Amino acid sequence: MYYVNGVELEEIDIFDADVAAKYEDEIDRCRKRVCEVDASQPYSAVIGSMCAPVFDAFDSLFGEGTAERLFCGKANIKICLKALTELVAQVESQKESFDQLPEELLSSFARGNKDDGEQETEQTSERVYTAKDIAELFNRLDV
DSSP: OEEETTEEEOOOOTTSHHHHHHHHHHHHHHHHHHHTOOTTSOHHHHHHHHHHHHHHHHHHHHOTTHHHHHHTTOOOHHHHHHHHHHHHHHHHHHHHHHHTSOHHHHHHHHHOOOOTTOOOOSOOOOOOOOHHHHHHHHHHHTO
């Protein structure tokens, strides 16, 4: 379970490729829309324009009406951004759990499963890459 703005939400399955893609798209779309807000508008309009993408992201990820449950119809930019930050932190924590899988499991996966009767004759020195390693590689490549 996630807890956002004091409200319990079902966890999204961030380890499913389709769900992860939807999450990434929604967070990216939200960030872009918030950054594109015309700051020359009246202050109240700026706040409303910055909260709307946050509401849309929560409704898209957790179902219609989620934003209403979280924000009770109020467009408070401080609360919206705090809620979005809470969600992202919890998803990132969930993703980090992948990096904590036992090394034996990851090594076994990298070598491939052997039949019960088949013995490995030589020790493999291949490096096992975790999700964190792959993410760091992409960050270095600026992809």
